Amino acid sequence: MKLRHFIVLIVLAAVSSIVYGFTIKADNPKEADKYIGMGTVGLFLIAMPLFLIKESKGKKMKDYMLTKENIDKMKMKDRQKPENQ
Template identity: 60%
Template sequence: MKIKLKHIVFLIMLASLGSIFYGLTLEEEHPQAPKYIGGGTIGLFLVAMPLFLWKESKSKNMKDYMLTKENIKKMQEKEDKKTKY
């Protein structure tokens, strides 16, 4: 059975959100509550988000997103076409 990266990212996200929610439902004076909240936050922002961004940007060409003279001219041409009509 082949597990795709999107499923792994989704499971990490669910586990992180579950950990945060569990930490928030514990009593305020419980010594483990901040650890659950912090662990869920770390899982969400330092594990799940970079994996998601890496997965989504793998198939993209970074030259298309750079501000080069050619890309600036293309954007200006698109603006001119939109304003003419």
């Protein structure tokens, strides 16, 4: 099973847990809060980091940091644009 499928499975389980928690909220509020909490934890503490790790693999973090070198590159790009754009 690929990581992408695993992430989708976690997201679906988390969303379904949240939806189920909201549907039983009127009958059993304490148990509903547990389902909503577990879904939120699954979504933001498990699925999101896995997704970010998967998507950032092979990319250089230095390219995305605001360093003096990158600021100079951005300034050079602004100077190269023609006046009419």
